Amino acid sequence: MHELALAQNIVETIHRAVPPETRKNVRVVRLQVGAMAGVVPDSLEFSFNALVAKTPLSRVRMEIESIPFVVECEACGQISGNDAGISRCLECGSGKTRIRSGTELQVVNLELEDFQEEAV
Numbered sequence: 001m002h003e004l005a006l007a008q009n010i011v012e013t014i015h016r017a018v019p020p021e022t023r024k025n026v027r028v029v030r031l032q033v034g035a036m037a038g039v040v041p042d043s044l045e046f047s048f049n050a051l052v053a054k055t056p057l058s059r060v061r062m063e064i065e066s067i068p069f070v071v072e073c074e075a076c077g078q079i080s081g082n083d084a085g086i087s088r089c090l091e092c093g094s095g096k097t098r099i100r101s102g103t104e105l106q107v108v109n110l111e112l113e114d115f116q117e118e119a120v
């Protein structure tokens, strides 16, 4: 994955959610990043900071919540997680599984000055 492009998307998400005159009040952007999203959090944060430097968003701090990779087996119902991104059921070996979490990358919310919160 390309963290710079992802960081650009996050900036655009903030721009869509917050009108120009309020952007300087944004303090925190909270993200959920799946363990298998293919994102290096440090790299994403670095890219974001580079993009917003010298803009009204320059004081925004990025908080990243890591979401574990979890698969649900449609054959035996087992819900299991692993750090390797294996989507096969580790209980019965079935390949018929559904990924419940771990591949997302999303902005969860923004925190603005004066403790106002805005859902995205």
Ligand SMILES: [Zn+2]
Pocket (backbone or CB within 6 Å): 073, 074, 075, 076, 077, 078, 089, 090, 091, 092, 093, 094
């Ligand atoms: Zn299974």
